[in-house]
Amino acid sequence: MAGDGETAPPPKPRRPEPCSFVIFxxxxxxxxxxLVPALYNLAAADLLPERFCxxxxxRQEMTDDQxxxxxxxxxxxxxxxxVDPKVVDRLLACTCYVRGEANNPDDxxxxxxxxxxxxxxxxxxxxxxxxxxxxxxIFLDTCRxxxxxxLTKEDGNAWxxxxxxxxxxxxxxxxxxxxxxxxxxxKEDQIFRIDHxxxxxxxxxxLILRFANGLFEPIWNRDHIDHVQITVAETVNVERRGRFYDxxxxxxxxxxxxxxxLLSLVAMEPPARFDAGPVRSxxxxxxxxxxxxxxxxxxxxxxxxxxxxxxxxxxxxxPYREAPDVAPDSVTETxxxxxxxxxxxxxxxxxxxLRTGKAMARRRxxxxxxxxxxxxxxxxxxxxxxxxxxxxxxxxxxxxxxxxQFNAKVxxxxxxxxxxxxxFNYRDYFDAAPSTGYETLIYDCMIGDALLFxxxxxxxxxxxAVQPFLDAWKAAGGKGLATYAAGSxxxxxxxxxxxxxxxxxxxxxx
Ligand code: BG6
Numbered sequence: 001m002a003g004d005g006e007t008a009p010p011p012k013p014r015r016p017e018p019c020s021f022v023i024f025x026x027x028x029x030x031x032x033x034x035l036v037p038a039l040y041n042l043a044a045a046d047l048l049p050e051r052f053c054x055x056x057x058x059r060q061e062m063t064d065d066q067x068x069x070x071x072x073x074x075x076x077x078x079x080x081x082x083v084d085p086k087v088v089d090r091l092l093a094c095t096c097y098v099r100g101e102a103n104n105p106d107d108x109x110x111x112x113x114x115x116x117x118x119x120x121x122x123x124x125x126x127x128x129x130x131x132x133x134x135x136x137x138i139f140l141d142t143c144r145x146x147x148x149x150x151l152t153k154e155d156g157n158a159w160x161x162x163x164x165x166x167x168x169x170x171x172x173x174x175x176x177x178x179x180x181x182x183x184x185x186x187k188e189d190q191i192f193r194i195d196h197x198x199x200x201x202x203x204x205x206x207l208i209l210r211f212a213n214g215l216f217e218p219i220w221n222r223d224h225i226d227h228v229q230i231t232v233a234e235t236v237n238v239e240r241r242g243r244f245y246d247x248x249x250x251x252x253x254x255x256x257x258x259x260x261x262l263l264s265l266v267a268m269e270p271p272a273r274f275d276a277g278p279v280r281s282x283x284x285x286x287x288x289x290x291x292x293x294x295x296x297x298x299x300x301x302x303x304x305x306x307x308x309x310x311x312x313x314x315x316x317x318x319p320y321r322e323a324p325d326v327a328p329d330s331v332t333e334t335x336x337x338x339x340x341x342x343x344x345x346x347x348x349x350x351x352x353x354l355r356t357g358k359a360m361a362r363r364r365x366x367x368x369x370x371x372x373x374x375x376x377x378x379x380x381x382x383x384x385x386x387x388x389x390x391x392x393x394x395x396x397x398x399x400x401x402x403x404x405q406f407n408a409k410v411x412x413x414x415x416x417x418x419x420x421x422x423x424f425n426y427r428d429y430f431d432a433a434p435s436t437g438y439e440t441l442i443y444d445c446m447i448g449d450a451l452l453f454x455x456x457x458x459x460x461x462x463x464x465a466v467q468p469f470l471d472a473w474k475a476a477g478g479k480g481l482a483t484y485a486a487g488s489x490x491x492x493x494x495x496x497x498x499x500x501x502x503x504x505x506x507x508x509x510x
Pocket of ligand 1: 196234236253365397
């Protein structure tokens, strides 16, 4: 019986209504690596609409058949499971390709014509999902042109949804402008801003851990929590992304989006309902509550650093400044650590320490909640000289876990304690099929559920919170930029940021 330890089989989700899935940037990497494998997984799980058309749009010259073959080849390489040709045939039964330039309105008129023909013949009821897998430089032009061609106007019962990828701007001002421009073309409930961190099961599970258990929430506050650490350590380096990365840096690339998704789910107040509206309001609210620092404080409470040469997983990594398309005198950070304070009743006085970096010793994404220590008084007259720390950790990558550390007595007559760990590992309980992480997001967009997507206010609140750091660093130039060896746990300055408060980062190599 569910509730007594055994779980009832989960209800089968419904199939979405018939629709067309239109990809802009259809000849690009995202389409082959992630979108089509994700669509394949949905098709294999019977979670695509019964009537479904896939339409590609990009600059490259291709026939419908060539497009279809290209997608098939991509699946051979990137599918997350063994490919069943019957499923592929079902997925690609209705596929067409339109060649077009992002800024040429005539090409969108052609797209409209082809789409309407398909919709007539395949009876997809006029429902459309537009996926913008295009670079930020042509993102707005593409949006303008689809809207101008009348493709996104919702008339009658048909829905028209648009998925947009990050980056949503490069600072607060540009994010506001982008949101305003988008909202002149589309209604907020048509815009689905993806942050792929919300496609990760363990990230979604943070809300369930907190709000579906009576156990944690009563102690989830400043009375019991000492501090929170959020780590996204990567072993990958800048590789061939120098052009994009050198202009962005670790803070823009990771913090207002991915790290803040984790922070907001951990810190938000309970929403009144498990629905897109209330959940997203609470998430935006908590980001609004992050204390805005003046320039001197922003410098004091942040560390930015760049990797030097080194070894990661046994392979040599060249210094960041020598990577392709990176300026030899670049002052772009590849690592950032921040100390943030959330100014509300629940979190006053509880620091949130965030760190993320490339070319680090280990890949590890986790949230660690450190509880206040028990009074030591009772053990004063014993052999015990200290207590182990109580951490609750939510492991997101590479292992999907929840672990609790506590003190236990070492068996035997002597009074000795040891820190032990109780660990839940997803893979021991659930045998979820491997996925790209995009399946749920695409499915949700088809059924119109925006809970796992970013709303304009949430995006802007994220940029508002990091803007003081961007400004202070810009004013300081290269002054204050630290370094770390590739393959290390980050710069000494990051350790000092916590040591100053009498605390320590959790090691990446546990
Ligand atoms: C992307 C960043 O959004 O997220 C990359 O642009 C980063 O720089 C990636 O490597 C990390 O995603 P994940 O899922 O591997 O943690």
